[in-house]
Amino acid sequence: MKIQVFPLAFEGRRRIGIKPLGYDRAFPGMMKQIKGSRWTPDVHCWHIPYETEAYDQLKRLFGEGQVWPVAERPVKEQKKAENQDKEQGPLQYRDELIRLEERLRLQRYSYNTVKTYKNFFAQFLAFFPDQHPEKLEKKDIMKFLLESSKDKKWSEATQNQAVNAIKFYFEKVLGQERTYYEFRPRRSQKLPGVFSEEEVLRLFGAISNLKHKAILMLIYSAGLRIGESTQLRKQDVDINRKMVFIKAGKGKKDRYSVLSDKLISLLQRYFTVYTPEYWLFEGQDGGKYSTRSIQQIFRKAVDKAGVNPYSTVHTLRHSFATHLLERGTDLRYIQELLGHSSSETTQIYTHITQKARQKLCSPLDF
Structure with missing residues (x-):
């Protein structure tokens, strides 16, 4: 999340004004973490004390590269x-x-x-x-x-x-009547690619960095979208209940998903080593981890593990759903864990389960 900072006079004192560049639901909560921060409707912005300590905390929270003086625009x-x-x-x-x-x-x-x-x-x-x-x-x-x-x-x-x-x-x-656009393209019915359970293990085994492994394992363990993994706060992980809370996922829907025991053990080590403050996964400059960085981690792991080179981070989410279905989990529970609005979206995984297909035989063999 990028923010602009600027000098501000408030009640006769110098303050640092802060405005986000674009909407982000987490912004108010992050500002509340900074000692002395205030929201003032009259000036329509958040502001913090004009002090080095407060400014340093701001940079740690959002990431130094995400804090721009108001006149500055990166090349x-x-x-x-x-x-x-x-x-x-x-x-x-x-x-x-x-x-x-x-x-x-x-x-x-x-x-x-x-x-x-x-x-x-x-x-x-x-x-x-x-x-x-x-x-x-x-x-x-x-x-x-x-x-x-x-x-x-x-x-x-x-x-x-x-x-x-x-x-x-x-x-x-403009408030015009709803219109049907008959020239919408027909969407091709592509089956999502999935890893086998053995390929998932090889993929994680190819990652030595603790944080990198925790990120990809969490995406698979909870069936997350890549953007959801970057939006997770430290408080969203409930180790005691073995749950992860996904706030305002796709379609602005909140949901819970599951955490594996193996991942919990890894996350506990991760918390000890990296001590994240607000975001569950922080970048090098202190802000939230970027989707681009996760894609790079995944690509390196795929190359090293020798698994499907055409896979993406989203393949882990598809694999999560497929493996649950293959092990007998009810499709309705999988729908809830994935955050699908319609069961039709989840139904696609019934077409790609390897174990179900292996039990089928051609009528020629009857």
Whole structure:
């Protein structure tokens, strides 16, 4: 989580003002960890004492690389913004982009969803630079989607995200009637890849670093999404109950999942060695661990273990569900542990269980 800091005068005293760059549900709780922190509605920001001790605690909590003076903008972020501007071109109707963002934040959409919708809607606006979006019709949306998906080689999922962003603007921002978009792409029915139980053991055996092993083992043990693992706080792990609490997972749903005895033993050693303060897994600079770092850990372990090179971190989650199903766990419990809204999503694991397929035989053998 990136934050901006700036000097602030409050009640005749110098303070350090703090604002997050983007929404993060954990921000208020983290600020409360800092001694002397206050939220003031009048200035619409959190602030802390203008002292070295408080500022050092702030950097430890969020990570030194995540704390930016208000006038500072990292070169990497600046280049990224410039590239996006080049791709999107001049936007005559930027106010509509702001309206979209405000509505998304009002409805408490996640930071990643806000960023994704803004990106696609900005491309949509740039595609029709001389037309107000309120005047655009279905045929215009169709033209944008067809040309963009062809030129940029969008996948089915990417095209659906673009449709969702545009649909949100017309229905939620402009208040138009809900519309069925018949030009949504048909999603391919791909079966998720899974590891065998032996491959999972080989994967974990290839990791020597205690923190790295704890991260990947937790993802498999509890069936977590990679983003959920980075959002875990130290307090979310309940060793006595052998449970982990996932707060506001996908779809803003809270849930509990299970911890294995083997993982609990590993986590206890991890707590002793690394002593995390707020986040369960902290980066080198003190902020929460990044998804990119987890992906790199996983890739190195896959290469060293010699398991499926096309697997991803999400393969551990698929393997968690498949292995539970193979050992007789009821599908309804697996649905709850994974946080699926619909049982149809969980049903896909019935198609990939190796042990179930091995019991089947062709009618030719009857």
